[in-house]
Amino acid sequence: MALVILSAAIATAQQGAAPISPIPAIPGITAAPLPQTSGAVGTIGGLSPSSPANPSAVAAPAGMQAPMQLASPNGERSSFNSIRVDGPYIAMTFDDGPDAKLTPRLLDILKERNIHATFFVLGERVKDHPEILQREIAEGHEVGNHSWDHKALNKLAEGGLQHELADTSELIKQTGGKPVILMRPPYGATNPRLSRAIEKEYGMKVILWSVDPDDWKDPGAHVVSERILNGWKQSGGTKPGAIILAHDIHKGTIEAMPATLDALLAKGYKFVTVSELIALESKTPAPSPTPSAQKSTKSKKRQS
Ligand SMILES: [Zn+2]
Numbered sequence: 098m099a100l101v102i103l104s105a106a107i108a109t110a111q112q113g114a115a116p117i118s119p120i121p122a123i124p125g126i127t128a129a130p131l132p133q134t135s136g137a138v139g140t141i142g143g144l145s146p147s148s149p150a151n152p153s154a155v156a157a158p159a160g161m162q163a164p165m166q167l168a169s170p171n172g173e174r175s176s177f178n179s180i181r182v183d184g185p186y187i188a189m190t191f192d193d194g195p196d197a198k199l200t201p202r203l204l205d206i207l208k209e210r211n212i213h214a215t216f217f218v219l220g221e222r223v224k225d226h227p228e229i230l231q232r233e234i235a236e237g238h239e240v241g242n243h244s245w246d247h248k249a250l251n252k253l254a255e256g257g258l259q260h261e262l263a264d265t266s267e268l269i270k271q272t273g274g275k276p277v278i279l280m281r282p283p284y285g286a287t288n289p290r291l292s293r294a295i296e297k298e299y300g301m302k303v304i305l306w307s308v309d310p311d312d313w314k315d316p317g318a319h320v321v322s323e324r325i326l327n328g329w330k331q332s333g334g335t336k337p338g339a340i341i342l343a344h345d346i347h348k349g350t351i352e353a354m355p356a357t358l359d360a361l362l363a364k365g366y367k368f369v370t371v372s373e374l375i376a377l378e379s380k381t382p383a384p385s386p387t388p389s390a391q392k393s394t395k396s397k398k399r400q401s
Contacts, residue, residue, distance in 0.1 A: 175292035179307035180374045182338040183381070185366045188374040189214040189358075190306065191345040192243050192281060192401050193313075195222050195229035200345045204232060206354050212368040213237045216345070217281040217304075217401075220245035220265035227272045234273040239370035241279035242266050242301060243401075249286045250295075262299045279304050279371055285401050304371050306342035306401070308335050310353075313344050318352035325357050335361060340371060342401060 180186075191214060194200045200216075207214055216233050218240060223230050233240055244250065244261040253261065266277040280301035282291075292303040309332055310316075310324035325341055328334035335341060343350050361368075369377065 175289050175296065176287060176303035176305050177340065177375065178305045179340050180338045180377065181379045182374065182377045183379045185337050186369050186374055186377050187335055187337065187339045187341060187361065187366050188371045189341050189343065189368055190217060190371065191343050192217045194218055194345040195226040196346045197226055199348060199351050200229050203345050203351050203354060204236060208236060210358055210362065212358060213370050215239040215241055215279065215371040217241040217243035218269065219243050219247055220268050223268050223272055230269065230272050234275065239279065239372055240269055240273060240277065241281055241304060242269065242277050243281050244283050247283045249284055250282050251286045251288055251291050262295065266299065277301060281401060283401060304340065306340045308332065308339050308341040310343065312347055312350040315347055315349045318349045321350055321353035322357040326360055335366065
C-alpha cells in the first residue's frame with residue numbers, strides 16, 4: 098500500500114521532537130514519501146495554548162507528535178490524512194463545534210452552495226446545542242467524534258478514553274440517530290496503537306488532514322482563505338483528495354468560507370464528506386514517489 102505510509106521517525110528526526118508515546122516503531126511501518134495528493138505533515142511540538150474561543154481545549158504537551166498517516170503491521174492504515182482519488186474530490190472538515198452562532202451561519206453558507214462537509218464535534222457542545230447537530234445531519238453533512246471536551250487522548254488512561262470516545266459517540270447517536278464512524282483526535286494527537294484501538298474497540302476510523310490553515314489562531318479571513326487555496330509554510334494547498342482542516346468556532350474562519358468555497362468550486366473541485374472521499378479512493382496503484390515529494394514532510398505547529 099503505497100498511499101501515505103509515514104513513520105514517526107520522519108517527523109521526529111526532522112524536528113527533534115519526542116515521540117507521542119513510548120511505543121517503539123512497529124514492524125511493517127516504513128517511511129515513505131507523501132504522494133502527490135497529500136499535504137504537509139508535521140509535529141505540534143510547542144503547541145500554543147488553546148484559543149480563547151474554545152476554553153475547553155487544553156494545550157497539548159510539548160513534543161506531541163503531528164498528524165501522521167500510519168499503517169498497521171498488516172498494511173492497513175490506522176489513520177487518514179488524504180485520500181488518493183482519480184477525480185477532483187476534496188473534503189472540508191470543521192472541528193470543535195457546534196457553536197451557537199457561528200455554526201448556523203456556516204450551515205447557511207454551505208447550503209447556498211450545496212456543499213456537504215464533515216463536522217467533528219465535541220460531546221460537551223453537542224449537549225448544549227443538540228438542535229445544531231440535528232441540523233447538520235438533516236442538511237446532509239457528516240458528523241464525526243472529536244472527543245467530549247478536547248483532551249489529548251494519547252495521555253488518557255483507558256477509563257478516560259471510554260468517556261471521551263464512547264460517551265461522545267453515544268450522545269451523537271442519540272441526538273442525530275446515526276452511528277458515528279469517524280473520529281478526529283484533538284491536536285491530531287494519536288499513535289498507531291491508539292488509532293487502532295479507536296477503530297477496533299470504538300468502531301471509528303481516525304481522520305487527520307492534509308491542509309491546515311491554522312485558522313484557530315485567527316489570522317484573518319483573507320489569510321485563512323489564501324492558506325487553504327495555496328498552502329503556506331511547508332503545507333501544500335488544496336489538491337485532489339485533500340482533507341481540509343478548519344474550525345467552526347472562529348469568526349474569521351466563517352468569514353473566510355464564502356470566498357474560499359467559491360474559489361475551490363471555480364477550480365472544479367467537488368466537495369464530498371470524509372466517508373464519501375474514502376469510498377472514492379483510487380484502486381489504481383500509486384505512482385512512484387518523486388524525491389521532491391519528500392520535502393513536504395516538514396512540520397509546523399497546529400491545533401485541531
Ligand atoms: Zn479540536
